[in-house]
Amino acid sequence: MTQSVVIQVGQCGNQIGCRFWDLALREHAAVNKKGIYDEALSSFFRNVDTRTDGDGADICKGKICSLKARALLIDMEEGVVNEILQGPLRDVFDSKQLITDVSGSGNNWAVGHKMYGSQYRESIVERLRRTAEHCDCLQCFFIIHSMGGGTGSGLGTFVLKVLEDEFPEVYRFVTSVYPSGEDDVITSPYNSVLAMKELNDHADCVLPIENESLFDIVSKINQMTNCGKLGSTVKPTSLVTSSVGGIKNTQEKPFDAMNNIVANLLLNLTSSARFEGSLNMDLNEISMNLVPFPQLHYLVSSLTPLYTLADVNVPSRRLKPSLHFVSWNQEGWKTGLCSVPPVGHSHSLLALANNTCVKPTFIELKERFMRLYKKKAHLHHYLHIDGMDQSCFSEALSSLSSLIEDYNQLDAANCGPPMDPPRLKIAM
Structure with a gap:
């Protein structure tokens, strides 16, 4: 059985990571009712004998002694990490898995990438190596971060480059939350475009998540719930809609449902x-089957069900005729079947697609970047950081423009004139 390590960087990355570990524990608890440390748990958790120094080997003889997440938590502000350490998940992490500072990155990619990256590189590498040493077969690093702030975009992509240098054979999957056009961080277009170049150069797969789309989905669910349209079909135990511990309460934070x-x-x-499953999909198969061109590794994700009680059975073969594949790969379809559904559902479907639907997001991001860059607005905040000059902006812009042009060429070659698909549709 292979293992994976989750690296959560910045406020957004750590908030999503907190939700991930809570839901993962609930999912494993629902399946593993006898509390046996098995191969499934070992994928993301270590079994530590608390009678030792807390960093020892698994000597618990099957039973769970103390689960420790295979994770690294990084944030240049202490707030979110401190909340995690004071919350229900406090026993899942220890100080050897944390890297924090107090001043933050000031919504500045250069501060996170250049300044903090240089300052904390040795600590990051040391903790990554320690985490890797506790894996029998390390297959993948998952990085969770946002693109609009300073720590997530800057230090998050710095960690990505470190991973490529130190663990070149281990897959690097990145979950990147993209800011909306109404983002309140004025420099988010700069941060996002600078981070995009690093994602283009150093990631194996990127799962872009639009903040605006998440907000639209949650708003739609709330609207349907409040107007009574869904009625009793809202699933109270759904992994998507439940808060920490599976109990929905008034203290739930605004972003919890999105996270x-x-x-x-x-x-x-x-x-x-x-x-286990009748047709398991290994993580390396995702990159192998869905990334025909190295830089075009941005995968569009679709997930169902999100909130309904009724589990609608839609066989994958019914979707296939409606999809248009490139001329040289008409059978570009890979299926994985797992025997364990999410808690509260009889089944679930995740579809990953490598297509040109991500292009409008990148075009919009470039336009927002150019509105600032043409005026040289706020550039001085970046250029006073050591190692940062204006060529960093021009190179990042060129990298994004090249990516967009690659998608344009694929659109023209396979689908006639380029067409921008609608950003979001929610099936009712």
Whole structure:
């Protein structure tokens, strides 16, 4: 059985990571009722004998002594990490898995990438190596971060480059939350475009998540719930809609429901790596089958069900005729079947697609970047950081423009004139 390590960087990355570990524990508890440390648990958790120094080998003889997440928590502000350590998941992490500072990155990619990256590189490498040493067969690093802030975008992509240098044979999957056009961080277009170049160069697969789409989905669910349209069909135990511990309460934070969706996406993505199935999909098969061109590794994800009680059975073969494949790969379809559904559902479907639907997001991001860059607005905040100059911006812009052009060429070659698909549709 292979293992994976989750690296959560910045406020957004750690908030999503907190939801992921909570939901993963609930999912394993529902399956593993006898409390046996098995191969499924070993994918993301270590079994530590608390009678030792807390960092010893698994000597618990099958029974769970103390589970420790295979994770690294990084944030240049202490707030979110401190909340995690004071919450229900406090026993899942220890100080050897944390890297924090107090001042933050000031919504500045250069501070996170150049300044903190240089300052904390040795600590990051040391903790990554320690985490890797506790894996029998390390297959994948999952990075969770946002693109719009400073720590997530800057230090998050710095960690990505470190992973390529130190663990070149281990897959690097990145879950990146993209800011909306109404983002309140004025420099988010700069941060996002600078981070995009690093994702283009150093990631194996990227799962882009639009903040605006998450907000639209949650708003739609709330609207349907409040107007009574869904009525009793809202599933109270759903992994998507439930808060910490499976109990929905008034203290639930505004972004918890949005973060739950992303965490549930990661649970579905890794289910075949954690549980048995009639047709398991290994993580390396995702990159192998869905990334025909190295830089075009941005995968569009779709997940169902999100909130309904009725589990609608839609066989995958019914979707196939409606999809258009490139001329040289008309059978570009890979299926994985896992025997363990998410808690509260009889089944679930995650679809990953490598197609040009991500192009409008990148075009919009480039336009927002150019509105600032043409005026040289706020550039001085970046250029005073050591190792940062204006060529970093021009190279990042060129990298994004090249990516968009690659998608344009594929559109023109396979689908006639380029067409921008609608951003979001929710099936009712």
